[in-house]
Amino acid sequence: MTDDLAFADATALAALVRAGDTTPAELVDAAIARIEATNPALNAVIHPRFETARAEAAGTLPDGPFRGVPIVVKDLDGTLAGAPQHMGNRLLRDRGHVADHDSELIARLRRAGFVVVGKTNTPEFGLLPTTEPLAYGPSRNPWNPEHSTGGSSGGSAAAVASGMVPVGHAGDGGGSIRTPASHCGLVGLKPSRGRTTLGPDFGEAWAGLVVRHAITRSVRDSAAVLDVIAGPLPGDPYTAPPPARPYAAEVGADPGRLRIGLRTDAPSGLAVVDPRCVEAVEDAGRLLESLGHHVELASPAGLDTPGLLEAFSAVLAGGVVFDIDQLAAIVGREITADDVEPFTWMQYEAGRAITAGQYVDALHIAHTWSREVIGWWQTGFDLLLTPNTAEPAPRLGDIVNETADPFRALERAIPFAAHTAPWNVTGQPAVSLPLWWTDDGIPVGVQLVADQYREDVLLRVAAQLETARPWAARRPAVHA
Secondary structure (H helix, E strand, C coil): CHHHHHHCCHHHHHHHHHHCCCCHHHHHHHHHHHHHHHHHHHCCEEEECHHHHHHHHHCCCCCCCCCCCEEEEECCCCCCCCCECCCCCHHHHHHCCECCCCCHHHHHHHHCCCEEEEEECCCHHHCCCCCCCCCCCCCCECCECCECCCCCCHHHHHHHHCCCCCEEEEEECCCCCHHHHHHHCCEEEECCCCCECCCCCCCCCHHHCCEEEEEECCHHHHHHHHHHHEECCCCCCCCCCCCCCCHHHHCCCCCCCCEEEECCCCHHHCCCCCHHHHHHHHHHHHHHHHCCCEEEECCCHHHHCCCHHHHHHHHHHHHHHHHHHHHHHHHCCCCCHHHCCHHHHHHHHHHHCCCHHHHHHHHHHHHHHHHHHHHHHHHCCCEEEEECCCCCCCECCCCCCCCCCHHHHHHHHHHHCCCCHHHHHHCCCEEEEEEEECCCCCEEEEEEEECCCCHHHHHHHHHHHHHHCCCCCCCCCCCC
């Protein structure tokens, strides 16, 4: 039963509770035991919430679809009342900053019956595609602890991949759900812009680039979790149209014969794509063809239109200025370079140098670029298949190392965002699926991108691929 609980998905665990075969308290106790045994090797959970979780599980939980199922939440992308909120920052850690309310997304997860057993590691303010903050040290990849988990939801990914919990809350502003899912052999769905709310504290983050959801072990969990968190709050600036039916109903539904474009090179030549990532995509293309889909070498011409990197960088840097101003408001004093990591300060200085007119121009460029790219889906294509990252999971210290050179970190980060960030700009849904592993056992996810608001198409095809090439039986080197 112990191994079954460790690698059962959330849907299966919830069914056990409903059937009376286990209790929420038993599930939470088992998850805590797995975290205590496994986390020292991985540094995924940085804020345990064990006694509070036990008390919640022993009490009266909401009668939601995931009653009693343990979950971890990221120390970013939303607040959890009474829990530390440090966002990978040493100053907030040293001040012992604690959130005083639940964000709406966290509240919805709890109303669905999930029990939060801990909060997970993240790079400072979610800025880098690897989880190696100075505040808490690196999270380690369960498949090879010398390698990165990806970022910024790397702690959540390590916790799920190792069997600590079945689901980890996550957020994505340039690949921060999909890259950790790719590196750790999991399902990482970035929903459409406006599908999940950032309220009540924010209407948008990074000018609409940021969306929030979860990293899961199965496609059905990804769909079912989206069902419980989707939907706007009154006043949200972006609202995605509601689905025709629950997303969970798309799992197992026939997707029909789809027309799928395949592209392996990076947009605008931003990165050289590792042959292993190319092979993963080509292999996935052959698998899709074997399932009856039409796959051809094709992609939006707009992906190679200049301006994306500059516009994305301006929006990100502007977002960091806001983050630093928020940090100053929390601690009650001006922030200096000594209070944040060198990469964060570099982005802050870049953001301070941008005029209001330049920022608005960057948004205009991003919107124009998006219209050109999204138009490709109106020409008869249903999906685009690409690498998720241009390289497999790097070794720890590759992107962030002892030199603390922020310009080197920026250069090394580009291959891990070149294929993912475009879809944060367009707002389209995209998913990373664990269909391929390197010869030395490192997962390499592939990315599927759908038309605006068509998570339903992504979930149908993702479930079809999961059935054709199951990954549930795989176990990483470090696991509960």
